[in-house]
Amino acid sequence: MTSALDRRALMAGAMTAGIAGTFLPASARAAAPLARADIRADDNAYWAKVAAQFDVTPDVVQLENGNWGSMARPVEQAYQRHLHKVNSANSFYARRGLWGDLMPVRARAAALLGVAPEEIAFTRGATEALQTLIAGYNRLRPGDQVLYSDLDYDSTQAAFRWLKQRRGADLATIAVPEPATHQSLIDTYAAALDAHPKVRLILLTHVGHRTGLVMPVKEIIALARSRGVDVILDSAHAWGQLDFKLDEIGSDFTGLTCQKWIGAPMGVGLVHIRRGRLDAIDPNMSEVSNADHGTSSRVHTGTPSYAGYLGLDDALAFHETIGTPAKEARLRHLRDRWAETLRGHPGLEILTPSDPRLTCALTSFRLRGRTSVKDNMALAATLLDRFGIFTVHREGIASGACVRVTPAIFTSETDIDRLIAALKILASEAR
Template sequence: MGIDIEVLHHPACDLQHWPLDSQITFLNHGSFGSCPRAVLEFQNELRMRLERRPVHFLVRELEGLLDQAREGLAQFVGADSMDLVFVPNSTTGVNTVLRSLTFSPGDELLVTNQEYNACRNALDFVAERSGARVVMANVPFPVHSADEVVAAVLEGVTPRTKLALIDHVVSQTGLIMPMERLVRELAERGIDTLVDGAHAPGMVPLNLKQLGAAYYTGNCHKWLCAPKGAGLLHVRGDKQNLIRPLVISHGANSARKDRSRFLIEFGWTGTWDPSAQLSVPESLRYVGSLAKGGWPEIMARNHELALAARKVLCAALGVSQPCPEEFVGSMAAVTLPEASPGEVPAAPFFEFPLQDRLRINHQIEVPIMPWPKRTTRLIRISAQLYNSLPQYELLAKALVEELARERSS
């Protein structure tokens, strides 16, 4: 789909649709997303409906409403709604699968060096408890081809490999991994894949049936722009008997025969606010309505904007583009000069001083990632409907200025 260059200069969706602070140049949709005002209003109406008749809503209506919401989401991600349940977020989805499965001493759990820190921690946790061993595949960045990625992952496979945990879209580097090839190659070696698809829904087209991964989890609050607290967990039918929710509740001993135990258990894990999950179809509808071509146009437009923004940054910094365009969705990462000891954050969620200076001195919100080690820095930009190319040109100018100050001091 061709995207007019003017679209990159003028946002396709006016900022009035979003509750973002108009005084901040927000280039970090990828971290937590932002939910449109209209969808938040829809969610608030659901909350008031619940509070007016809480027993009626939670006991008599909720299951049917969740079924409708799951069906809408399933259609969007190319899945059977019977194979999909809601979870609060992808980290919960990853933990749910890992803590449901049984591993033994000597088993190997494969992960890449680009795995999201929280989910890598979950993998380490279950490995430590079971005596299994985590094997790390070193996927390069910069990277030149999908063959490089696939070869790096398969190099970590042994006869003892029981499961692979792989990001679909990497948080730190923004790389779209060649998931179809990876899932297929691993399956041919008898290895199930748990796909951490936190960023994928709404960024890249999905067909989970066709992908065929044993387990797939994703967020709805990021690129689908749903309220916080809505994520999906897709479990292939032949694996559903293995997977239990993190919270065991009434469904564990239910005598019902009208639906699967998988749906019964995940459908009720205690009292919670289901409004975010029930708002997902409205988010799909509303955000999709903001572009004439719907979601395909939105994904294509954001992809083109991310590519154009990356070119601006690389030119300003005098660095090469770190990967081919096929690896880029709505996010792109660019390498920055290595940080001096005084610039290194003390913990994973502490920000580099450079990130603080961009926010304080220039009112630009953009993440700077410590990867692959504490002193090496990546700047990761996101492109969403409310962004336009001049914002990245502003970032490039501010970045050059702040790096010059950093060198001089």
């Protein structure tokens, strides 16, 4: 919970804390027929029932679901009810009942992440969460180094460069190996720490937004810790599509979003600071007097989207009905259907390896030898204009620009087959 909420609401809200937990969220009731213990990734009849819970535009084949994830219809309907409640009851509700309703939502999210409720706080997204951690990190001294890679998110790279301006930290950067292997990724960070012994902080992206590469974060975090180096983990694209617990991977400082793979309303994120490491992140300037109030004292968002925070409960209910393992398997199945079918095609480069430890829904490609931003913007435009397939170009990778393909759980195999056919045509024409 963010400390922007009126602290006086804690006392009044505690009396209504049971409100959020006294009924099954509408999203869970609507999704009840989807609950199964034997979900298969290739059970298209089952996944068609899941897709029927989403209102997806028929105008395009939507294969750019990495920006944010669509809410399932029952989650959207619940969000509308929360919005009406907040709007109609206004400050009376915000000051007297909201905190009590949100405590169970925070506890539910914490349980899914494998952490204590006081270790997480609401933010308006992963970017705000990560910038809070980076700006608040107080272990750097002039001359220390901070490390980031070409696959890290743009705004977090900028925040690390800010550390040079404001903290006097020197920058160390690396290019992630391509093609990557599980061991080569670990070795790359080990070599970087060998080459830069003054590194005190690493920015590590769990799932890269450019190519979808899944990093061996548990091993890299352990490697860094063994050398006295802290890691700020960007799990924006990981939570909801990969099956993990923060306590199991050993993350101390994590930024997450709820609007991508959890399917919550836009404007909802989480910041995580492990208990015992709170002193490494300064309290927010508005919360110095509340410094012992857990992670919530490290962020201050002002007046956020309370309806969105309430809607997280419904999104989690819908998500848990299907389950992270089933979602992960389905998304990887859809990804493999096109990426592994086309791997080795003479006219195409698939940027993410086939090792399932390193893959997820997102994967990027390019026409062989076409590495410029202009080429890949044009390629994404051609996929849309000629074939009705919406993707997005990505840049900033050391090896060059690319086009990212991101299916969702409502994506069908037919959608993926349309992509395969289109890419075969375009690759043939390019040759």
